[in-house]
Amino acid sequence: MSSENSDKKDDEVIGKLDKVADSLEMTSNQLSNVVTQQQLDLIRERISVAENEMSTLKSGYEVLVARTAVHASEADDGIEALADEQTALERDFAGLRALVITSFVLGTISLIGLIVVSI
Secondary structure: OOOHHHHHHHHHHHHHHHHHHHHHEEEEEHHHHHHHHHHHHHHHHHHHHHHHHHHHHHHHHHHHHHHHHHHHHHHHHHHHHHHHHHHHHHHHHHHHHHHHHHHHHHHHHHHHHHHHHHH
């Protein structure tokens, strides 16, 4: 009978140890899930921050593109105005050159005429 009591006590101890082991395993799984959940929350937070930064960068880039387009348009207008001014200056220079040559020819003819008249 004492061996039966001992066997029953051993079975009870083994049963209790099984329950403790099951409890420890379940607690370990729950802690693992908590850590995993914390990691997932941290990842979600980082993704949210990265998305916000990306949207800020995108809007900044769009503003930069718009400003660059405006400056390029202004530069094109300035280049066209400079080209018009250069064309006008070239016409003025050609006119002045023609006037100088004409005045030289008239001066030469006048000098020749004075010399002929004085002879």
